[in-house]
Amino acid sequence: MTALPVATQAPFTHHGSTGAMVRLSLINLLLNVVTLSLWRFWGKTRVRRMLWGGTSAWGDPAEYTGRGGELFLGFIVVMVAIFTPIVVAMGAAQAAMAAGHVWAGLIVFALQVAIIVLAGAGLYRARRYQLTRTIWRGIRGGQSGEAWRYGVMMIVVGFATGLTLGWAWPWAEMTLTRYRMENTTFGDTTFDCDARAKPLYKRFVVLWLAGLVFLAGISAAFGAGVYYFKDLEEGSAAFFGFIAALYAGGALWALLTLGVPLAWYRAGFLRHLAAHTRFAGISFAIEATTGSLIKLTLGNILISILSLGILRPWTAQRVFRYACAHLRTSGEPDWQTVCQAPESRSRMGEGMAAVFDGAGEF
Amino acid sequence: MVALPGRFNDGRTAASRKVMVSPSAAGLDIRGEDGLLVAFWRIDDLRADGELPDGGVRLRCLADPDARLSMTQAEFVRPLLPPPPRFPWSKAVAALIGTAGLLAALWLGIPAASRWLGDMVPRSWENAWGDALVSGLEKQWGACGQPAGDAALRLLVDRLSTGLEPSQRPRRVLVVRQRDINAIALPGGTVMVFSGLLKDARDPGELAGVLAHEFTHLRLRHPVAAMIRATGVGVAVTLITGDSSGVVATAAAMGLAGAYSREDEAAADTGGVAVLRSAGLDARGMASFFRRLGEKSGMVPVWLSTHPDSLARAEAVEALDGPAAAPPLNGEQWQALKGICGAEKAKP
Numbered sequence: 001m002t003a004l005p006v007a008t009q010a011p012f013t014h015h016g017s018t019g020a021m022v023r024l025s026l027i028n029l030l031l032n033v034v035t036l037s038l039w040r041f042w043g044k045t046r047v048r049r050m051l052w053g054g055t056s057a058w059g060d061p062a063e064y065t066g067r068g069g070e071l072f073l074g075f076i077v078v079m080v081a082i083f084t085p086i087v088v089a090m091g092a093a094q095a096a097m098a099a100g101h102v103w104a105g106l107i108v109f110a111l112q113v114a115i116i117v118l119a120g121a122g123l124y125r126a127r128r129y130q131l132t133r134t135i136w137r138g139i140r141g142g143q144s145g146e147a148w149r150y151g152v153m154m155i156v157v158g159f160a161t162g163l164t165l166g167w168a169w170p171w172a173e174m175t176l177t178r179y180r181m182e183n184t185t186f187g188d189t190t191f192d193c194d195a196r197a198k199p200l201y202k203r204f205v206v207l208w209l210a211g212l213v214f215l216a217g218i219s220a221a222f223g224a225g226v227y228y229f230k231d232l233e234e235g236s237a238a239f240f241g242f243i244a245a246l247y248a249g250g251a252l253w254a255l256l257t258l259g260v261p262l263a264w265y266r267a268g269f270l271r272h273l274a275a276h277t278r279f280a281g282i283s284f285a286i287e288a289t290t291g292s293l294i295k296l297t298l299g300n301i302l303i304s305i306l307s308l309g310i311l312r313p314w315t316a317q318r319v320f321r322y323a324c325a326h327l328r329t330s331g332e333p334d335w336q337t338v339c340q341a342p343e344s345r346s347r348m349g350e351g352m353a354a355v356f357d358g359a360g361e362f
Numbered sequence: 363m364v365a366l367p368g369r370f371n372d373g374r375t376a377a378s379r380k381v382m383v384s385p386s387a388a389g390l391d392i393r394g395e396d397g398l399l400v401a402f403w404r405i406d407d408l409r410a411d412g413e414l415p416d417g418g419v420r421l422r423c424l425a426d427p428d429a430r431l432s433m434t435q436a437e438f439v440r441p442l443l444p445p446p447p448r449f450p451w452s453k454a455v456a457a458l459i460g461t462a463g464l465l466a467a468l469w470l471g472i473p474a475a476s477r478w479l480g481d482m483v484p485r486s487w488e489n490a491w492g493d494a495l496v497s498g499l500e501k502q503w504g505a506c507g508q509p510a511g512d513a514a515l516r517l518l519v520d521r522l523s524t525g526l527e528p529s530q531r532p533r534r535v536l537v538v539r540q541r542d543i544n545a546i547a548l549p550g551g552t553v554m555v556f557s558g559l560l561k562d563a564r565d566p567g568e569l570a571g572v573l574a575h576e577f578t579h580l581r582l583r584h585p586v587a588a589m590i591r592a593t594g595v596g597v598a599v600t601l602i603t604g605d606s607s608g609v610v611a612t613a614a615a616m617g618l619a620g621a622y623s624r625e626d627e628a629a630a631d632t633g634g635v636a637v638l639r640s641a642g643l644d645a646r647g648m649a650s651f652f653r654r655l656g657e658k659s660g661m662v663p664v665w666l667s668t669h670p671d672s673l674a675r676a677e678a679v680e681a682l683d684g685p686a687a688a689p690p691l692n693g694e695q696w697q698a699l700k701g702i703c704g705a706e707k708a709k710p
Contacts, residue, residue, distance in 0.1 A: 015415040036602060038461055053412055060369070060378065060432065061420075063412060079601050087597050088479075091590070098494065099487035138373040138430040187376055335377040340428060 007274075007285035009331060012324040016054025016317055024050060025313045041075065042068030047313040048130075051320055057136060058332060066133035074129075082118060086111060113155060120151030124180075131184065139340050144190070145183035153179065166211070170204045171197040173269070181277055187338045195276035203265040210261040217253050221246070255298075263293040280333035287326045296322050366435050368392070370400055373428025383431065385438050390421075392431065401429065410443045419443075464602075472594045473587075473622050480587035488586055489533070492550015499538065499554065506537040506557060511702030514695040518566065521690050522573055525640025530581040535573070537702050543655070545572050547579035549586050557703045562654075566691035567647025569699070570638060571679075574648065578633030584626045592619055627669050628678070635682040643690055645683040652676035 028043035045068040052064035090111050096104035124147040131141040157172030174197040181193035225246060267288045274286040300315035307314075365382040370392060372379075381400055384391040389404040407424040414420055418434040421443075433439055515535060523531045533551035540556035547553050553576045555569070563569045579585065595618045599611040635645045656672030669675075691699065 035457075035461065036465075038457075038602065054415075056415065060371075061412065061414060063420075083601065084597070087593075091593060095483065095487055095491065099484075099490035137371040137376045137378060138428045139371075139376045140428075333376075336375050338376040340374055 007283050007328040007330040009329050010325075010327070011058045011329055011332065012327050013056050014054055014317075014321040014324040015056065016050055016320070018314060018317065021047070021050060021314050021317050022311060025311050028313075029310050038072075041071035044068070045071065047316070051313075051316060052134065054317070055320055055324060060137055063135040064133055065135055066129065070129075078122070086115060086118075116155045116158065117148070117151035120154030121147035122151075123154075124150040127180065136186070137335070139187040139338065142185040142341055143180075143183050144185060145179060150176070150179060166208060167204075170200040170269075173197075174200070174273075177273060181273070185341065186279070188341045189280050189338045192278040193273070193276060195273045199272055200265070200269055203261075203268045207261040207265045210257050214254065214257040217257065218250070221249065221253075259294060259298075260290065263297065264290045267293055274327070280338055282333050283330040285328040285330075286323075287328065292322070292326070364438055365393075366433060366438060368431050368433040371430040371432075372400075373426060373430070381431075383433060383439070385442055387442075390431070390439070390442075401426065403431070405442055408443060410446075468598050472591055472598060472618075473625070476587045476591035476594055477583075479590050480583050483586055489550040492548050492552060492585070496534070496548055496550065496552045496554070499548075500536070503538040503540050506539060506703035508698070508702050508704070510698035511537075511700075514691055514699040515702065517695065518570060518573065518690055518699070521643075522570060522577060522637055522641050524642075525637050526577065526581060532577055532580055539703060545576050547576040547585050549589065551580050553577065553580065560700060560702070563651065563700075564654075565647060566689045566696045566699075567643070568651040569647070570641075570643055570690045571634065571645060571648025571651055574634035574637040574641075574643075574645075575630045577637055578630040579626065581633065582626075582629060584630070588619070588623060588626065591622055595619065624669065627675075631675055631679055632682065635679055639684055641690075642687055644685065644687040645679050646686060649676045649679040649683065652679065 031039040093107040128143040134141040160168040403423040411422040419436040541558040599614040653676040
């Protein structure tokens with residue numbers, strides 16, 4: 001890649017209010033209770049509309065044009081055409097296996113592979129759905145590439161990661177991320193990405209070794225815990241104190257030995273990814289730091305847990321806010337050259353695509 | 363005519379251009395800074411498209427759906443916009459009816475589908491997992507056996523099986539050491555009688571009634587259908603709620619399992635009376651057993667329980683019963699069967 005101008009401009013802002021998002025979350029909770037949770041498709045749509053609408057680039061806010069009905073329809077299609085047949089087939093294959101038929105094991109394995117591929121394909125379709133319903137200055141986003149291919153890629157890199165005891169992880173993650181990025185379009189213009197995994201291995205070695213330290217500590221604590229634990233009377237104050245200390249100590253230990261190295265690795269990953277992404281002649285950078293990522297993630301975990309998941313939209317808003325505050329560009333593209341993508345699909349085809357694209361979305 | 367500044371996106375490129383907008387009763391006259399007409403948006407085509415962070419408004423036009431017009435000074439334009447759509451009451455009602463219909467379809471469809479799927483399970487498969495389950499429980503609880511008691515039990519089982527097709531007869535009946543007053547029918551044609559029930563039973567007729575009830579469960583293949591049904595309820599609830607943690611699914615599966623199994627129990631009571639009568643026995647023991655069970659418990663509300671109200675069951679059984687018949691076992695045989703587990707060795 002040729003030398004790029006330094007990315008120092010900050011054209012992205014998030015101006016959505018936390019109070020409005022919390023209010024929306026609570027209204028959605030109420031409506032979900034009343035509708036046995038079927039409201040969630042419409043609730044999610046309203047959350048996205050607020051997130052997108054609160055995000056501006058070069059002074060103009062984005063729009064989310066997705067509809068709850070589309071998500072609901074996609075959900076029904078997946079439920080009837082994919083989920084239920086798989087569950088029935090899986091149940092029958094497991095029953096056959098329990099009855100002593102060895103061939104059924106192969107079917108179970110094949111179904112497990114199919115489930116992972118379908119899940120990957122579903123994620124990719126969901127991303128396409130969101131991008132095609134993202135509009136800025138009247139121009140639609142989009143995603144090329146094939147969902148099936150992404151699903152197959154996901155299972156291949158997943159196997160590689162397992163077989164190499166995790167060492168393939170940066171490569172796996174970067175391969176999938178690059179595929180997504182290279183296939184992201186805005187109007188008729190595609191993002192370019194030539195980020196590679198190799199520069200990440202310096203940080204990954206530290207993360208992998210930290211993982212070993214984490215496991216060693218947990219095993220030692222478990223051994224010691226079992227030794228002391230057996231003398232405690234069940235239900236006594238000492239018993240509960242011991243359990244609480246175990247959880248608190250475990251969480252602190254995980255934060256120190258896993259959380260900090262992971263945030264450090266993640267900061268490196270995001271910086272590398274942003275620095276090797278281009279769009280319409282401009283380059284990007286992200287000023288992600290270990291400390292700010294820990295603050296973001298820890299806050300989001302606490303919000304999710306303490307609100308029992310009800311305030312998750314707030315955590316999404318915090319991610320949007322973080323991205324807008326830390327993302328930089330080298331300049332402004334010549335927007336005259338970024339045109340609306342020609343509509344190649346017929347009306348009917350678009351309707352069908354909308355159904356299947358929404359299919360991964362629930 | 364006022365002319366207000368705005369930003370116009372033509373929907374063909376992502377470029378933004380400064381325009382002057384003159385609102386009138388006919389529509390918006392949009393001109394470039396050079397004064398040339400860029401677009402004219404008719405009032406009927408005009409739609410609000412979102413609020414801007416600076417208090418302005420973004421507009422779109424039905425005739426040119428990709429174009430956008432952003433205006434900071436929106437006070438002259440807002441009165442021209444159509445009022446925000448009203449709450450869609452008809453849609454909401456339709457959605458509620460649809461939801462109720464879906465739930466009703468699932469409510470009725472799950473038991474029917476489970477029965478259908480249960481009938482499709484080959485007997486050899488059912489026997490293989492049933493036997494695995496039985497040997498596990500047997501190991502955990504311990505089975506009872508004494509020659510005289512076994513002989514009496516076999517006599518009773520054979521007598522009850524006379525009215526059943528050979529393929530519908532139970533493959534195995536055993537007594538296990540469990541204090542609860544209960545008996546269970548398991549996949550693969552096994553009936554387990556708990557030692558607690560045997561101890562509680564007052565005469566051979568009561569035990570015969572319980573066995574006839576369990577045999578009917580087996581004949582109707584209830585154990586397999588119940589297993590499939592529980593899975594089906596879990597899947598359906600997970601699908602509707604999207605809750606992958608399984609908390610809601612488990613709660614619903616337990617609640618619905620109770621509701622569905624009450625139907626199975628009623629069917630087994632009716633079928634049990636038929637089994638007794640074709641074996642030349644009466645159902646008085648069955649009724650008296652339920653009646654006593656009802657007096658003992660009766661605290662758990664019916665809708666929470668997996669079994670129907672015991673007194674109602676007793677009355678239903680009495681209504682179906684015929685003339686009195688001789689007991690299925692004599693006193694000596696009954697004492698042998700009562701002592702099949704030996705003296706008071708039931709595990710807690």
